[in-house]
Amino acid sequence: MTIAVENGYRRLSVGPFRRRIHLRSVILCGLLGLLVVAMALAAAPLGSHEAGFADLVTVIFDPVHATGDGHAIIREFRLPRIMLAVLAGAMLGLSGAAMQSLTRNGLADPGLLGVKEAASLAVIGLIVFFPTASPVLRPFVGMAGGLFSALLVVFIAQDLSRMRFVLVGVGLSWLMAAALSIILTTADIRDVQTAMVWLAGSLNTASWDIIPIALVCAIIGAAILFLTAGAADVALLGDQAATGLGVRLRHLSILRFVAPVLLTAACVACVGSLGFVGLLAPHMARLAIRGNQTALLTGSALFGAALVLAADTIGRIAFAPLQLPAGIVLSIVGVPVLLLLLRKRRNLL
Template sequence: MNKASALTLRTGPFSLTFHLLPLLSLAGLSMTLVAVAMTALLTGSEAVPFDTLLSYFHLGSLDDSAAQQADLLILDAFRAPRICLAMLCGAMLGCAGAVMQSLTRNGLADPSILGVREGAALAIVSVILMRSELALIWRPLLGMAGGLAAGLSVKLLAKQSTSLRLVMIGICLSWLLSAVMFILLSSSSTQDLQTVMLWLAGDLQSATWSSVQLASLILLSCALILILCCPSANIEALGDALATSLGVRRSLIASLRFCAAVLLVATSVSVAGGMAFVGLIAPHLARLLANNSERSLLLGSGVIGALLVLSADTLARAAFSPLTLPTGIILSVLGAPSLIFLLWMRRDQF
């Protein structure tokens, strides 16, 4: 990319370069995300008037009518936290997918193949079936612990081996954890089974502001770590020998990126269940818009992931009203043909 298309900010010995094309693409995606979020706030089984939405953001006048108060309650208690959580989960999965594909140098790598999703799901399913009296706040915390344990187990078993071995060990662990989880499900009651299967499909109906706060904290923390690792990741993409000769601490950077990606996936699964295809598709779509910079790819994947999950959740709520489908089902229906199309478009690269 030529210098005319780049903007460099300098402060003393520090400088930060922005490439204009990826920056404009990211801005356009962000505006699209905001537009979809506003549409999602207005639509659903109960339509909300636009003036009520303005009042909710304190941009319009409030009145004491029962209709507006009911609409404000729908927005604040149900629709707004669900929409925020959908965007956060999509961003977490998109960023994690970009990191996993970069670490394994495999465009078909997905965060779920490392056992993280199954580890988090097994921990939460165990809580639902065996300790249902525990407060809801414990579920995401235990889910994150289970996902981290699974991801770190894969990392320790693979050690310094090739990325192919890492993926294969992750797949084997995923199968094992899934088998254990279905053994638990086969011995559960019908009511518990229905609750668990709905959650496993990827559901945002139980979104609360507490889960939004937890997801926001994890996303911001992990995103900061990943962005700080981007310069080293760019150098490492040029080759292991060159990265080592330039003083890049490859093991440390790879471990930080891996742990951050695992935590992002575990958190998403813990608060919203399984969301298929997002971590796989979002990085490929981001590569169509961004340059080869790890930072551009990471940010683009996060915004596209948020847009994918939010769009799927809006369709799940509005397209089949008054019936609400799990968001994960809509993602699977839309994601499978999209992935096939992407693979066909980039068939020479796989």
């Protein structure tokens, strides 16, 4: 292993693997990761039922003796909910950063291609027409709907040219939203109540059965984005320069299109529609961490995880025993933050 210093970057070489690392970005990402871990540990004992920090320590380090009610609450309800919040936020942060990079538009959002609406439509259809279906089926149905929407956008647009497929995606999202409204206004009121809570972005149904599905999707999507991060940095120089440097732009566009679609569809299918995360997290990463695509993706994932985890924790404890869906809290907090970011970056957008 060798390390060389070049213009503030550390060039790390381990056999055939070579990567430029900016020390400041690494430190900031590390601190942000520790903050997310601290938030998760602080959130686990909080809630409307008794469970202390000692119960959390016992569940983590001595699970054999974790047999009390407080232990059960943390192990069966709060830990999977916290883990799902972190995964969902990270997936939306990654997909938002990738979409903004692909379209070169700072206002691009993971739901730009109708993926959110299509995934929501598929899951709501499952809830309304098959109310006895297991919640574990929702991620699979939602991902199928989201992927179908993305393929339909590509088929109609015929290519991945930025303006064309964005406009097709926006139009398709309106169509999906209209179909969703029709279902909600004609379905049984009891099914509609369940659907509306889920649609608001709720983690109430979080369980250990859903975690592996979200984790696998997060790993696959993140792997695609991080492995293509170097080529994405080159692509930002322009099509001619990138082609001259050996970047296959078509292949790169397809990969960085598929990954956000997978991440967004999986997130929506698992926890419902969480607004603003995919839009805000990349901007927060650019302001705090900067750096190349690798640093941006890492920072966006961590900021997204922190946003969703904070929103879900606030929703759980602010009006306990009543719980606000994380999506509502994110909307309340996200609008003023978005306006502030737009003001700070008004000369760049």
